[in-house]
Amino acid sequence: xxxxxxxxxxxxxxxxxxxxxxxxxxxxxxxxxxxxxxxxxxxxxxxxxxxxxxxxxxxxxxxxxxxxxxxxxxxxxxxxxxxxxxxxxxxxxxxxxxxxxxxxxxxxxxxxxxxxxxxxxxxxxxxxxxxxxxxxxxxxxxxxxxxxxxxxxxxxxxxxxxxxxxxxxxxxxxxxxxxxxxxxxxxxxxxxxxxxxxxxxxxxxxxxxxxxxxxxxxxxxxxxxxxxxxxxxxxxxxxxxxxxxxxxxxxxxxxxxxxxxxxxxxxxxxxxxxxxxxxxxxxxxxxxxxxxxxxxxxxxxxxxxx
Amino acid sequence: xxxxxxxxxxxxxxxxxxxxxxxxxxxxxxxxxxxxxxxxxxxxxxxxxxxxxxxxxxxxxxxxxxxxxxxxxxxxxxxxxxxxxxxxxxxxxxxxxxxxxxxxxxxxxxxxxxxxxxxxxxxxxxxxxxxxxxxxxxxxxxxxxxxxxxxxxxxxxxxxxxxxxxxxxxxxxxxxxxxxxxxxxxxxxxxxxxxxxxxxxxxxxxxxxxxxxxxxxxxxxxxxxxxxxxxxxxxxxxxxxxxxxxxxxxxxx
Numbered sequence: 083x084x085x086x087x088x089x090x091x092x093x094x095x096x097x098x099x100x101x102x103x104x105x106x107x108x109x110x111x112x113x114x115x116x117x118x119x120x121x122x123x124x125x126x127x128x129x130x131x132x133x134x135x136x137x138x139x140x141x142x143x144x145x146x147x148x149x150x151x152x153x154x155x156x157x158x159x160x161x162x163x164x165x166x167x168x169x170x171x172x173x174x175x176x177x178x179x180x181x182x183x184x185x186x187x188x189x190x191x192x193x194x195x196x197x198x199x200x201x202x203x204x205x206x207x208x209x210x211x212x213x214x215x216x217x218x219x220x221x222x223x224x225x226x227x228x229x230x231x232x233x234x235x236x237x238x239x240x241x242x243x244x245x246x247x248x249x250x251x252x253x254x255x256x257x258x259x260x261x262x263x264x265x266x267x268x269x270x271x272x273x274x275x276x277x278x279x280x281x282x283x284x285x286x287x288x289x290x291x292x293x294x295x296x297x298x299x300x301x302x303x304x305x306x307x308x309x310x311x312x313x314x315x316x317x318x319x320x321x322x323x324x325x326x327x328x329x330x331x332x333x334x335x336x337x338x339x340x341x342x343x344x345x346x347x348x349x350x351x352x353x354x355x356x357x358x359x360x361x362x363x364x365x366x367x368x369x370x371x372x373x374x375x376x377x378x379x380x381x382x383x384x385x386x387x388x
Numbered sequence: 389x390x391x392x393x394x395x396x397x398x399x400x401x402x403x404x405x406x407x408x409x410x411x412x413x414x415x416x417x418x419x420x421x422x423x424x425x426x427x428x429x430x431x432x433x434x435x436x437x438x439x440x441x442x443x444x445x446x447x448x449x450x451x452x453x454x455x456x457x458x459x460x461x462x463x464x465x466x467x468x469x470x471x472x473x474x475x476x477x478x479x480x481x482x483x484x485x486x487x488x489x490x491x492x493x494x495x496x497x498x499x500x501x502x503x504x505x506x507x508x509x510x511x512x513x514x515x516x517x518x519x520x521x522x523x524x525x526x527x528x529x530x531x532x533x534x535x536x537x538x539x540x541x542x543x544x545x546x547x548x549x550x551x552x553x554x555x556x557x558x559x560x561x562x563x564x565x566x567x568x569x570x571x572x573x574x575x576x577x578x579x580x581x582x583x584x585x586x587x588x589x590x591x592x593x594x595x596x597x598x599x600x601x602x603x604x605x606x607x608x609x610x611x612x613x614x615x616x617x618x619x620x621x622x623x624x625x626x627x628x629x630x631x632x633x634x635x636x637x638x639x640x641x
């Protein structure tokens with residue numbers, strides 16, 4: 083199946099000589115939620131802006147829904163909805179007019195029933211006649227999403243959609259994104275909240291210094307790059323690490339009451355059994371043990387700092 | 389062609405005018421009426437005729453042109469500058485609209501506002517000064533042509549400006565002096581010969597002269613030259629806009 087977004091050898095050098103993107107190659111499948119992660123200034127927004135037509139590419143080819151974004155820009159853009167990072171709204175307009183304007187701008191005839199549905203889905207219906215300037219930050223964010231959905235796009239870009247949004251609204255948005263995906267909308271998400279990507283994404287892409295350094299199925303990424311950790315709370319304080327344990331990736335906590343054993347989540351767990359046997363042989367008793375897997379955030383931090 | 393897109397931009401801009409009637413319509417009408425009262429009724433009655441036209445009536449085309457130029461520039465420059473300032477320009481840039489359609493929407497709305505304003509000012513002038521329109525078709529054509537041309541010019545200023553001060557510089561520092569020195573209050577035939585020649589480098593002379601011809605059948609320069617010069621400026625503005633969208637100047641990095 084042809085990808086909904088296809089990026090080939092895309093580079094961007096700004097007028098001041100700064101290279102924001104370096105030979106990006108990326109395919110995003112139809113109907114998936116793709117999370118694009120990267121530190122500030124990595125090139126996430128530049129990549130999105132090029133695909134959406136806001137920034138000109140220097141070299142390379144981009145297709146949206148099979149249409150070249152330069153040669154077939156009309157058809158390509160008709161398929162795309164964008165929720166930008168900044169809260170850029172027409173402050174003096176009403177919610178209804180602003181959302182209707184967006185639909186017309188994207189070449190769609192008026193369809194009040196659709197606008198009504200979008201506003202109701204985003205809990206904006208009661209505010210439809212309010213000027214945008216009178217809304218809270220969270221509500222403005224919803225208006226931005228409503229504008230992006232007004233023309234029924236096949237592909238939706240969410241650039242930091244939940245920045246500055248409270249937890250409840252964030253959960254609502256996650257729910258809305260899931261519903262959109264169920265309806266076949268492809269969603270590309272950038273976020274600083276890694277838990278958001280962990281919660282929602284099907285695949286993860288990591289961009290660093292203008293280069294895509296990893297694209298992976300989320301579950302596989304967690305398995306491949308994730309670490310497991312076994313923590314043992316000791317009955318007696320250890321003053322120093324016993325020599326027999328030096329061969330294992332074990333650390334002793336500063337207070338001497340905890341041993342921390344880190345291992346790959348893919349690795350067979352013989353190491354744990356061996357560690358516990360060694361402790362028994364040494365007469366080191368423990369009163370509790372717990373294991374945990376590393377989060378996507380830890381994997382991400384590890385990747386971008388390599 | 390994305391007709392819905394053009395209509396969306398056009399309606400959005402017209403809605404802005406309705407929201408700001410005081411600033412968009414009432415304010416220029418009142419200030420122009422003050423000219424009619426002072427120069428037309430009060431001082432004008434003590435001034436001699438020019439080209440056999442009462443002074444109060446003689447200055448009407450120039451004063452309408454002053455408002456028309458200022459408002460066309462102001463409407464169009466503000467129309468495109470505000471989305472740049474507020475950041476909502478991202479939506480226009482990412483929409484399936486060509487630059488021609490963007491210009492039709494913004495400039496069309498700005499020119500419409502100016503034409504409406506021009507007609508309101510002309511209607512209001514009747515309360516203060518008696519005047520006739522000899523060639524109504526040409527008067528209206530000049531009104532539309534000038535509004536479109538200077539709305540295009542205003543659109544360029546709106547793209548160029550990176551602050552509110554720059555939005556005001558061209559209308560206040562360049563256009564206003566050109567209108568005042570372009571024969572609004574006098575015929576350039578009344579000037580010494582050297583100043584007559586210098587005046588011919590002022591593009592506004594041709595606009596006012598042509599517009600006055602439509603009213604009274606008299607002009608400083610031939611009507612064909614007036615129309616020709618306006619079309620030259622129109623073409624120059626269109627070329628400027630074509631270049632802006634081709635290069636993405638101050639729009640797309």
